[in-house]
Amino acid sequence: MVAKFDLNDDSVVVIVGSGAGGGVLSNELAQKGVKVVTLEAGGRYLPEDYINDEWDSFGQLAWLDPRTTSGDWRVAKDFSGLPAWIVKAVGGTTIHWAGASLRFQEHEWKAASTYGPVPGANLLDWPIDSAEMAPWYDKAEEKLGVTRTGDRPGLPGNNNFKVLEKGAKAIGYKEVHTGRMAINSVERDDRNSCQQTGFCFQGCKWGAKWSAAYTEIPRGEATGNLEVRDHCHVTKINHNDKGQIVSVTYIDKEGKEQTQKARLVCVAGNTIESPRLLLNSASSMFPNGLANSSGQVGRNYMRHVTGSVYATFDKPVRMWRGTTMAGIVQDEARHDPSRGFVGGYELETLALGIPFMAAFLDPGSWGREFTTALDSYENMAGLWIVGEDMPQETNRVTLNTAVKDKFGLPVPDVHFSDHPNDVAMRKHAYAQGRKIYEAVGATRVLPTPPYPSTHNLGTNRMSEDPRLGVVNKWGQTHDISNLFISDGSQFTTGAAENPTLTIVALAIRQADHIASEIEKGAL
Amino acid sequence: MTQTIARQGMTRRQLLSRTVAAGAAAMVLGTGFIAAPDAAWAYETTKLKPETFATLVQMARDIYPHDRIPTENYVEAVKGYDSDDAAAEIEAGIAALDAAAQGAGFANYLDAGWEADRVKLLRGMEQSAFFQKIRGGLVTGLYNQKAVWPLFGYEGESFSKGGYINRGFDDINWL
């Protein structure tokens, strides 16, 4: 029986957003008997609804509310209204995600002490470490069914992987495999195994890829403790005169404003909307926004050092066939400053269809230099760079009061400029990518600039010291004890790994903490 | 799909007899029709002057030249501009392009018969709002046409065929 809670029920936990962080937290709390109302701005879409078509799927699922951009990143020029690629739907961006699920390396929890001072970078150690997180990672890998962890076999390699593997091994790389993927290599968890459809980014129509949309959400609802209200956009978090959160205001499906009371609120709207909501909730008591005594809300926006390398060959590859991202080279993920930068990067297979390739291969370019590359599409292989970027205070999400959304609220402006370390790392990664493909006979290799951000991190970062960040090691805001952050915006630093496994592990851990604090009567 | 002359009740021969040369890609017919020199496709403009539309189609091909994509797909990509909303801006943009061509010694853009000459003209105006509008629109207008995908080898939707698990996801044989 799906629960239905009263707007005046102040015993419920309210979660804003139902993606990797919010979706997992919703189910985990519900499983522990905690009453939860999850408010999700988007609608409900299940595998039968997903579309094997890049632009149609984008139109169906993407967050398209107005946003602005600034800074010297190329995205601000080429996609000025689309800083990030994020889903607006029950299940959040776990519908689009590719499933690459990697643990942080031990030293990455302690970037500041490992790397030492990096001018211009606002580096900080996480207040948690690898030993603390190990059991939560175990649970997260089990939940997501991550291949090559536990007793789960790896996925088979597709054509794109085989090219990467051969080239990588030829230039001496050793850690090359089909990835640790939240995609079933065998039937498991009442879900299909991967059928190599090649539309992982558009929502997996087989349900082989883990997504909160069809795992966490229905399972949480089945407990009778979780009510997920879709098409409900939270506009403000409200507090009392003691500075404690009492409710959230949202616009419902019919466009009506509603107020849901809450015992505590967890914000999981992704790294752009979460700080925006805190900033838009400013009050006379908290004029700079909620939980912002440190001034760090919205700052330290990270998006990973990314970029792609596409290579063409004299014979077909057909990279679009099969799992989009099941292929990785991990040798460069280590921290080795002799390469000219701190931190490391992963290289992962990536394929786009013709519609997206045309839009993202080299945005803005035209003429035969561009079209001859596309003419070789069938003979193309591709990889994506995911590296640790430096947190910078000036890379940030702010309110753009000059532009309003349909509710009349200031939209977020996403400001980003590369740090010199990011530039050096990308340059190195491009060159290694080129070597990989040249080693298998590439006839032409092209560096592709970063796409609109898919990994959005850091704008409500975790810190030991309340002056340096927004939340403590439980994701609880330093300033307000019944306000939590439960998504990727908690990240103190980004590490070289795709973030979602860590978001999920943190959400499982946070649920455990919140449930036991509630039981103790502390929350 | 583009309207074909056959559907308009004209024979291929009639069509050809009414054409006036308008560049390699398209021919402007007397009455608002433009058509391929071989009558493989044709389009009747409603808001734009046929010469303007023919120039626009040539411009589209010059921006994203794919020798194996037939002109009808470029027509399809830009025909949305043949509308009340867009017509004035397009007429002005093409007039500017023709003016640039005249400055370079041609009668108009289409009169610049060689691609290299036309591309030179486009390079000269690539920062203009008009050029950027046309180029940006083509990214989806041209490449999101399912009809062109096979020309790139792209196979599109695969769920209904059971994915590629038994259809060559790992069939590479030359490595």
Ligand SMILES: Cc1cc2nc3c(=O)[nH]c(=O)nc-3n(C[C@H](O)[C@H](O)[C@H](O)COP(=O)(O)OP(=O)(O)OC[C@H]3O[C@@H](n4cnc5c(N)ncnc54)[C@H](O)[C@@H]3O)c2cc1C
């Ligand atoms: C194409 C693509 C591929 C990716 N591949 C990978 C991968 O292979 N591995 C990996 O680790 N990561 C991947 N990612 C990133 C991954 O999807 C995200 O890191 C992750 O989903 C972020 O989780 P989150 O909880 O922070 O936010 P989300 O999952 O984005 O969820 C946020 C939710 O909050 C809702 N929301 C926002 N504001 C409000 C509001 N005011 N009121 C109500 N609801 C609101 C949104 O609608 C959304 O549903 C990929 C992303 C994309 C786009």
Ligand code: SF4
């Ligand atoms: S390739 Fe596998 S995981 Fe990706 S969409 Fe297809 S079945 Fe799902």
